[in-house]
Amino acid sequence: xxxxxxxxxxxxxxxxxxxxxxxxxxxxxxxxxxxxxxxxxxxxxxxxxxxxxxxxxxxxxxxxxxxxxxxxxxxxxxxxxxxxxxxxxxxxxxxxxxxxxxxxxxxxxxxxxxxxxxxxxxxxxxxxxxxxxxxxxxxxxxxxxxxxxxxxxxxxxxxxxxxxxxxxxxxxxxxxxxxxxxxxxxxxxxxxxxxxxxxxxxxxxxxxxxxxxxxxxxxxxxxxxxxxxxxxxxxxxxxxxxxxxxxxxxxxxxxxxx
DNA sequence: ATGACAACTCATAGTTGA
Numbered sequence: 322x323x324x325x326x327x328x329x330x331x332x333x334x335x336x337x338x339x340x341x342x343x344x345x346x347x348x349x350x351x352x353x354x355x356x357x358x359x360x361x362x363x364x365x366x367x368x369x370x371x372x373x374x375x376x377x378x379x380x381x382x383x384x385x386x387x388x389x390x391x392x393x394x395x396x397x398x399x400x401x402x403x404x405x406x407x408x409x410x411x412x413x414x415x416x417x418x419x420x421x422x423x424x425x426x427x428x429x430x431x432x433x434x435x436x437x438x439x440x441x442x443x444x445x446x447x448x449x450x451x452x453x454x455x456x457x458x459x460x461x462x463x464x465x466x467x468x469x470x471x472x473x474x475x476x477x478x479x480x481x482x483x484x485x486x487x488x489x490x491x492x493x494x495x496x497x498x499x500x501x502x503x504x505x506x507x508x509x510x511x512x513x514x515x516x517x518x519x520x521x522x523x524x525x526x527x528x529x530x531x532x533x534x535x536x537x538x539x540x541x542x543x544x545x546x547x548x549x550x551x552x553x554x555x556x557x558x559x560x561x562x563x564x565x566x567x568x569x570x571x572x573x574x575x576x577x578x579x
Numbered sequence: 580a581t582g583a584c585a586a587c588t589c590a591t592a593g594t595t596g597a
Contacts, residue, residue, distance in 0.1 A: 330596085331586050355596080357587060382587050383595055431597055471597075490597070525597065526584035539597080569585080569597080 322577045324350045324424060325558075326540055328469040328523075328570035332356040332387070335568055336364060340371055342561055348574060349391050350419050352426035353377075354469045356385035363387070378402065380412035386426045386468070388417050396424060403427075405449035413446070422548065422577070423457065427468040432489030440489050443471070447498035451505065454543075458506055463547040465575065466507070470541045472499045474509070477518025478538040490539060507543040510555040510575045520557055523570050531562060540573045551577040 325348035329335045332353065343351060351373070356363065360379040368375045374395030377387035390396035396417035403414035413428040427450065432443030450466075457464045473479045473491040485491050503509060511520065521536025530536065544552055554576040562571040 334586060355586095357595095431595085433597065485597095488597075523597070527597095528583050530583095537597090 322350075322420065322422065322579055323348045323574055324352070324422070324465055324467060324542070324577070325572050325574040326352040326354070326426070326467040326469075326542065327561075327572040328354040328428070328540060328568060330355050330357070330568040330570065332358050332385075333362070333364060335566065336367060338561070338564060338566060338568070340367065342558065342572060343371055343373065343389070346558060346572070346574070347391070350396065350424055351389040352424065352467050353387040353389065354385075354426070354428035355383070356387055357383055358385055376415065376417060378412040378415045384412045384428060386412060386415045386428050388415055388424060388426050390417075390419050394420060399423070403446065403449050404453060406445070409446075421463065423462045423464040425457070425464065425466040427466060427470070429468070429470045429472070431471045432492075432495065435489045435492065440492075443489060444494055444498060447495075451498070451502055454502060454507065455505060458545055461547060462545070463551070464545040465542055465548055467542040467573070467575070469539060469570065470499065471539050472496065472541075473537050473539055474499055474512065474541075475518065480521070480535045480537060484535075485537065490537070502543060506546055508546075508549040508552070510542040510544055510552055511538070511557070511573060513552070514555045521571075522557055522573055524562055526569050540570060542573060542575045544575070548577065553578055
């Protein structure tokens with residue numbers, strides 16, 4: 322089973338690129354972030370035409386997540402919205418079951434600028450995520466929490482530590498919160514298979530970042546022990562970032578034994 | 580220190596993102 326994640330940066334603006342990538346790489350499950358679409362305008366039928374059943378949690382203008390699943394046994398929604406704050410109206414969290422695997426699609430807050438309310442929101446969101454992930458661990462369901470974490474875990478995960486030093490993505494508080502998740506027993510799949518670092522999932526549109534390979538790794542797949550035992554490979558579909566009208570993120574994927 | 584790109588919106592300027 323192959324599970325992928327793609328911060329699509331606008332599902333409607335990017336639809337041809339997204340359908341093309343689905344047909345080429347054929348993931349069983351594709352988690353999307355930043356669909357930037359309300360529930361009403363989400364192009365569900367376009368995915369059904371190419372063999373995927375979508376569920377989605379939209380929001381007008383920005384944010385928004387979706388889970389596409391292939392075949393005649395589509396994913397069933399378990400939870401929509403991260404628990405722990407009734408005031409939080411952002412669409413950043415969607416959880417579903419697919420063929421015995423719990424798939425959690427997240428779009429973690431960016432947190433810039435800092436200091437300020439956006440950074441505070443990011444850190445609080447990460448605390449809430451840790452609580453939910455601890456519940457999932459306790460249930461011992463084979464689980465993957467996959468998506469745009471907006472955290473550069475280590476210095477090896479960024480093209481220039483100096484250029485990004487003051488960014489919310491690599492503040493000590495952001496990194497500490499990320500490593501607390503790993504400490505709770507979750508496996509960072511891409512780090513496991515690419516331990517020397519130097520693999521990026523995001524390249525800025527600005528300043529020729531793609532052409533200069535100035536990127537960093539902020540999209541992650543964290544696996545519970547039950548699923549880590551089934552992990553055979555993981556990677557980045559870097560080719561997608563080089564295309565016309567590309568998202569600023571490249572897709573990531575994990576391959577599991579059935 | 581600043582801006583550079585891009586998508587989106589009660590659009591033609593402002594918000595958000597990373």
